[in-house]
Amino acid sequence: MKMNQTSSVPTVPIYGIPFSKLDMKETVEVLREAVLSKQPHQVITANPIMVMAALENPAMMKVMQSAELIVPDGTGVVWAANYCGEPVAERVPGFELLHELLRVGEHYRWGVYLLGSTPEVIQATAERLQQQYPAVRIVGYRDGYFGPDEDEQVVESIRAAAPDLLFVARGADTQEPWIHKYKNKLQVPVMMGVGGSFDVISGKSKRAPKLFQKLRLEWFYRLLREPSRAGRMLALPKFALKVMRDKENVIKSR
Numbered sequence: 001m002k003m004n005q006t007s008s009v010p011t012v013p014i015y016g017i018p019f020s021k022l023d024m025k026e027t028v029e030v031l032r033e034a035v036l037s038k039q040p041h042q043v044i045t046a047n048p049i050m051v052m053a054a055l056e057n058p059a060m061m062k063v064m065q066s067a068e069l070i071v072p073d074g075t076g077v078v079w080a081a082n083y084c085g086e087p088v089a090e091r092v093p094g095f096e097l098l099h100e101l102l103r104v105g106e107h108y109r110w111g112v113y114l115l116g117s118t119p120e121v122i123q124a125t126a127e128r129l130q131q132q133y134p135a136v137r138i139v140g141y142r143d144g145y146f147g148p149d150e151d152e153q154v155v156e157s158i159r160a161a162a163p164d165l166l167f168v169a170r171g172a173d174t175q176e177p178w179i180h181k182y183k184n185k186l187q188v189p190v191m192m193g194v195g196g197s198f199d200v201i202s203g204k205s206k207r208a209p210k211l212f213q214k215l216r217l218e219w220f221y222r223l224l225r226e227p228s229r230a231g232r233m234l235a236l237p238k239f240a241l242k243v244m245r246d247k248e249n250v251i252k253s254r
Contacts, residue, residue: 009069012086013251015055017046017064019072019081023089027071028100034068035110035164035189042067042179043192045094047074048239050172060173063180071097076236080243084250095197101165101190106135113158113188116144116169117198124202139163144170155182166191169198 009030011018020027034041044050044067054061064070071092072078081088105112114126126141140161146154158166166188168175175193183191198204243250 011070012081012084012088014077014080014084015051015250016061017051017054017070019046019070019077019088020092021081021086021088022071022092024092024096024100026089027069027092027097028104030069031101031190032104035108038189040183040187041069041190042176042183043097043190044070044176045073045092045097045192045194046070046077048076048080049074049235050176051077052235052239052242053173059177063176066180067176076239080239080250083243084247086251094192094194095200098167098192098194098197102129102133102136105165106133108164109135109137110164111137111139111162112165112167113139113161113163114141114167114169114198115154115158116167116175116194117202118145119143121198121202121204124204125198128201128203144168151178151182155185158186158188164189167194167197168192169194169196171195 010021012021013019022030031041031043044064046064050060050064054064071094072081072088073092073094075091078088078091102112104110112129114122114129116122117125122141122143126138129136130138140157140163142154142157166179166186168179168191170178170193172193172195175195179186179191179193
C-alpha cells in the first residue's frame with residue numbers, strides 16, 4: 001500500500017489482493033482520517049466474485065492491488081482468511097460502510113457526490129440520504145448512463161463540486177476501473193464503488209431480510225429474487241473449492 005492514511009492498515013493477501021483486517025469501527029476511523037488528509041483514496045468492497053474476476057483479468061487485478069483500501073464485503077472472503085490462518089476482524093459490508101461514513105460526515109458537514117444508476121434512482125437516493133443525514137451536504141449527483149466520451153465532463157463536474165466522499169454505482173466490472181482511472185484527476189479523499197446500494201436506498205429494491213443477513217445468506221436471497229444472477233454466483237463455490245485446494249498458497253504474496 002502507498003504511504004497515506006491507509007498505509008498502516010494490517011492486511012491479509014488473498015491471491016495477492018490485500019484485504020484489510022480491520023473491523024467496521026476501525027475502518028470508519030481510517031477513512032475519517034483519509035478525508036481529513038485530503039488525499040485521494042480508492043476503497044473497494046470486495047467479495048469472492050471480484051477475486052475470481054481479478055484472477056482471470058490482469059487489468060482488474062491491477063486495479064484491486066493499487067486501491068488504497070480493500071475491505072472484506074463477502075462472507076466467502078472472511079471464511080477464506082480464517083481458513084488460511086490469517087483471520088480478518090469481521091465482514092465490512094459496503095452498504096453499511098456507506099451509512100457509517102455518512103453518520104460521521106454529519107459531524108463534519110462533509111460534501112457527498114452520488115454517481116450511477118438510473119436518473120430516477122439517483123434522484124430518489126439523493127433525496128432520501130439528505131433526509132436521513134440532514135447535516136451532510138449532497139453536493140451533486142448524476143446517473144450512470146454516460147460513455148467514455150463523456151468521462152472528462154463527468155470528472156470535471158465532480159471536481160467542481162469538491163466532495164469529501166464519492167459513491168459510484170455502476171457495477172463492479174465498471175465502477176472500480178473507472179475510479180482507478182480517474183482517481184488522481186478526481187482528487188476526492190474517499191471514492192468507493194457501492195454496486196446496488198442506491199437501488200436499496202431509493203426503495204427500488206429490498207435488502208435481504210435480517211434472518212438472511214444473520215445467516216450470511218444475502219447472496220442466496222439475491223439469487224432467489226434474481227435467478228439471472230446464477231451464472232455469476234457460480235464463482236462462489238468455485239472460489240471455495242479453489243481456496244481449499246490452494247490452502248498453503250492462498251495468502252502467499254504474489
